[in-house]
Amino acid sequence: MSDPLSRLLDARDWLLADGATGTTLFNMGLMSGDAPELWNIDHPDRIRALYRGAVEAGSDLFLTNSFGANASRLKLHAAQDRVFELNRAAAELGREVADAAGRTVIVAGSVGPTGDIMEPVGSLSHADAVEMFHEQAEGLKAGGADVLWLETISAAEEYRAAAEAFALAEMPWCGTMSFDTAGRTMMGLTAPGMVDMVESLPNPPIAFGANCGTGAADLLRTILGFTEADPKRPVIAKGNAGIPKYVDGHIHYDGTPALMADYAVLARDAGARIIGGCCGTQPEHLKRMREALEARPKGARPTLEQIVAAVGEFSSASDGTGADEGGAERRPRRRRRG
Amino acid sequence: MSEEDDEIILSELDDEELVQQMWDDLYDGLREEIEEGVNILLERGWEPYRILTEALVGGMTIVGKDFRDGILFVPEVLLAANAMKAGMAILKPLLAETGAQRVGKMVIGTVKGDIHDIGKNLVSMMMEGAGFEVVDLGINNPVENYLEALETEQPDILGMSALLTTTMPYMKVVIDTMVEKGIRDDYIVLVGGAPLNEEFGRAIGADAYCRDAAVAVETAKTLVARKHNQMAAG
Numbered sequence: 001m002s003d004p005l006s007r008l009l010d011a012r013d014w015l016l017a018d019g020a021t022g023t024t025l026f027n028m029g030l031m032s033g034d035a036p037e038l039w040n041i042d043h044p045d046r047i048r049a050l051y052r053g054a055v056e057a058g059s060d061l062f063l064t065n066s067f068g069a070n071a072s073r074l075k076l077h078a079a080q081d082r083v084f085e086l087n088r089a090a091a092e093l094g095r096e097v098a099d100a101a102g103r104t105v106i107v108a109g110s111v112g113p114t115g116d117i118m119e120p121v122g123s124l125s126h127a128d129a130v131e132m133f134h135e136q137a138e139g140l141k142a143g144g145a146d147v148l149w150l151e152t153i154s155a156a157e158e159y160r161a162a163a164e165a166f167a168l169a170e171m172p173w174c175g176t177m178s179f180d181t182a183g184r185t186m187m188g189l190t191a192p193g194m195v196d197m198v199e200s201l202p203n204p205p206i207a208f209g210a211n212c213g214t215g216a217a218d219l220l221r222t223i224l225g226f227t228e229a230d231p232k233r234p235v236i237a238k239g240n241a242g243i244p245k246y247v248d249g250h251i252h253y254d255g256t257p258a259l260m261a262d263y264a265v266l267a268r269d270a271g272a273r274i275i276g277g278c279c280g281t282q283p284e285h286l287k288r289m290r291e292a293l294e295a296r297p298k299g300a301r302p303t304l305e306q307i308v309a310a311v312g313e314f315s316s317a318s319d320g321t322g323a324d325e326g327g328a329e330r331r332p333r334r335r336r337r338g
Numbered sequence: 339m340s341e342e343d344d345e346i347i348l349s350e351l352d353d354e355e356l357v358q359q360m361w362d363d364l365y366d367g368l369r370e371e372i373e374e375g376v377n378i379l380l381e382r383g384w385e386p387y388r389i390l391t392e393a394l395v396g397g398m399t400i401v402g403k404d405f406r407d408g409i410l411f412v413p414e415v416l417l418a419a420n421a422m423k424a425g426m427a428i429l430k431p432l433l434a435e436t437g438a439q440r441v442g443k444m445v446i447g448t449v450k451g452d453i454h455d456i457g458k459n460l461v462s463m464m465m466e467g468a469g470f471e472v473v474d475l476g477i478n479n480p481v482e483n484y485l486e487a488l489e490t491e492q493p494d495i496l497g498m499s500a501l502l503t504t505t506m507p508y509m510k511v512v513i514d515t516m517v518e519k520g521i522r523d524d525y526i527v528l529v530g531g532a533p534l535n536e537e538f539g540r541a542i543g544a545d546a547y548c549r550d551a552a553v554a555v556e557t558a559k560t561l562v563a564r565k566h567n568q569m570a571a572g
Contacts, residue, residue, distance in 0.1 A: 033508045076478045246506075
């Protein structure tokens with residue numbers, strides 16, 4: 001329990017994480033298609049402003065601007081040889097802002113997916129994935145991140161590879177997956193499936209959970225799926241502020257600050273202990289989320305109906321486990337091969 | 339029903355049983371079995387186009403439906419599509435010889451800076467499976483790549499995908515550039531990507547948003563047919 005995040009979790013019932021990185025950087029002039037991570041060197045003031053936005057809104061924890069800073073993603077911008085530099089810079093700027101906050105704020109080094117499919121379905125080997133994640137982890141560690149924060153993962157294999165890399169870097173970590181396909185991750189993992197996978201790791205994360213995906217309602221249903229499986233470690237909820245719309249020449253997520261406040265309280269009632277937003281979640285959303293978490297007492301575990309009534313409809317009928325419906329099953333084999 | 343320990347000998351099945359078995363094998367992503375099945379049907383004198391539509395497209399239609407309904411997920415569909423591709427590889431040169439009809443042509447690519455092209459690859463393979471000719475531009479495409487491909491390939495459809503908040507607006511950049519050049523209406527523009535929605539697709543000026551690869555194929559067929567009818571009428 002020597003790491004700052006574990007200590008903070010011991011002292012508090014819930015922690016407020018941060019909101020959107022991409023949406024916020026767009027508002028600062030990031031051009032679509034460009035790599036946000038290059039700004040860690042080219043526009044450090046804007047990255048400080050991004051971090052400060054979350055801290056001043058009351059976040060106990062924020063993610064560094066390093067989501068796509070792995071060799072595979074940076075290659076798209078011919079910056080694959082700058083992995084260490086860009087990650088270290090992302091964490092150093094974070095350290096600077098967190099240490100000036102006047103209270104404990106955790107710097108979580110964001111690590112996103114490689115974008116490649118892992119063997120046997122795809123071509124990325126376990127060893128190569130571990131190497132890529134390890135390179136990124138060392139940069140974030142050198143820059144002073146308190147904890148590494150894996151996010152938006154779809155494949156269990158990739159989650160495991162990152163876990164192994166973080167052990168090599170000797171860093172504590174958290175890890176969330178994106179449940180965006182009929183209640184499951186794109187690669188077909190269910191919420192209880194993730195709990196089993198996380199508990200089977202030799203170096204399990206401090207906390208695990210869900211981020212991004214589709215709207216806030218679906219994410220809350222996933223949280224219920226986690227907590228129903230009675231996990232041994234804290235659950236993280238980082239949902240999008242509604243769904244993306246294209247308004248007046250830019251992306252706007254349709255979730256209001258009031259909706260995200262309801263979402264935050266429901267996430268806590270569903271059993272999440274680290275609660276934040278993802279795409280579209282701005283400082284004004286975070287402020288309202290903090291106020292709501294402080295003002296409203298912890299309630300009973302919400303039902304699916306209460307979730308829909310508060311934050312809107314689910315994008316898919318099923319939670320992906322197959323336990324909640326009769327019809328959808330794999331096509332029966334006429335016969336099996338010997 | 340269950341003959342679990344019996345080895346199925348594909349060549350001993352009659353045509354109908356063999357096609358049914360190939361549907362099962364596609365569903366299970368069994369590449370070598372699909373190649374064997376295609377070769378047996380060719381030996382039995384089936385036209386390449388009939389093998390494509392009845393055995394391969396028929397099987398992929400089932401895969402597509404179960405993917406759409408959340409029964410199959412990306413790993414299973416990728417394996418199925420790989421098996422189908424292996425069958426297609428045998429048929430392609432023969433189809434070219436026999437001058438089989440083409441449903442339409444699509445240029446497809448993931449926009450600049452995006453995270454992965456898994457969904458785009460699925461669309462690409464399912465479109466080929468449905469008889470479309472597909473020119474795949476791969477990942478990380480700036481607007482210039484799309485324009486050049488439209489010029490040289492003269493497709494019916496342009497397909498784009500984006501998955502991140504930071505890349506979604508780029509699809510609008512491409513469509514706006516097409517409008518500027520006065521070529522927007524020469525093509526059907528389809529967009530996709532997990533976080534998108536129909537309203538978003540309309541707002542950026544696409545003809546349709548396609549939720550998944552199966553929907554992309556259905557939408558492409560409908561819109562291409564409509565376009566051909568309009569051209570015939572005009």
